[in-house]
Amino acid sequence: MEFTNPKLVINGISTEMNEMILRRHFSAYGEVKHVxxxxxxxxxxxxxxxxxxxxxxxxxxxxxxxRKVEVRPAKPKVEIGKRKIFVGGLPRSITDxxxxxxxxxxxxxxxxxxxxxxxxxxxxxFGFVTYEAEESANLVLRTNFHLLNNKRVEVKxxxxxxxxxxxxxxxxxxxxDPYYQTYFxxxxxxxxxxx
Numbered sequence: 001m002e003f004t005n006p007k008l009v010i011n012g013i014s015t016e017m018n019e020m021i022l023r024r025h026f027s028a029y030g031e032v033k034h035v036x037x038x039x040x041x042x043x044x045x046x047x048x049x050x051x052x053x054x055x056x057x058x059x060x061x062x063x064x065x066x067r068k069v070e071v072r073p074a075k076p077k078v079e080i081g082k083r084k085i086f087v088g089g090l091p092r093s094i095t096d097x098x099x100x101x102x103x104x105x106x107x108x109x110x111x112x113x114x115x116x117x118x119x120x121x122x123x124x125x126f127g128f129v130t131y132e133a134e135e136s137a138n139l140v141l142r143t144n145f146h147l148l149n150n151k152r153v154e155v156k157x158x159x160x161x162x163x164x165x166x167x168x169x170x171x172x173x174x175x176x177d178p179y180y181q182t183y184f185x186x187x188x189x190x191x192x193x194x195x
Contacts, residue, residue: 007074029057107136
């Protein structure tokens with residue numbers, strides 16, 4: 001199988017690391033297109049012009065500035081919005097385990113979280129589910145409402161902020177996902193007495 005990912009993630013770099021040092025080190029394996037260094041987080045990214053050169057460098061042990069670093073393929077960016085759903089109208093008593101348990105019937109889950117109030121720690125009545133496959137999310141979305149712990153909950157597709165188009169009425173509510181470091185907008189507003 002042909003290796004197609006030209007991007008590597010380098011973990012465990014020293015705080016003295018910079019782009020020039022990394023570029024010089026990895027240029028020994030092939031032409032480097034792009035280097036990004038986050039020295040304070042001990043992580044960096046190196047992108048080769050030719051993916052096969054990235055594969056060659058993965059087969060080597062790397063010691064940079066006297067420190068052994070971990071080099072592995074960077075996860076390619078994926079369309080999270082197509083695999084992520086919003087669930088509104090959740091029972092306040094629902095646990096994360098119950099929430100995940102219901103939705104994993106539709107497919108393998110990457111992440112399932114009930115959003116809680118930071119101060120009271122109580123559920124805010126909504127959550128998010130991210131599936132490994134888009135087909136699983138689509139299976140859930142075939143029906144707008146599901147019965148969860150004897151309560152009708154609503155499911156909606158989540159749209160990343162960059163895909164949103166202003167309507168003239170402002171944007172709908174959004175949720176910032178720290179794992180994916182992006183905002184997700186949802187088209188759901190609780191109606192008193194409805195849920």
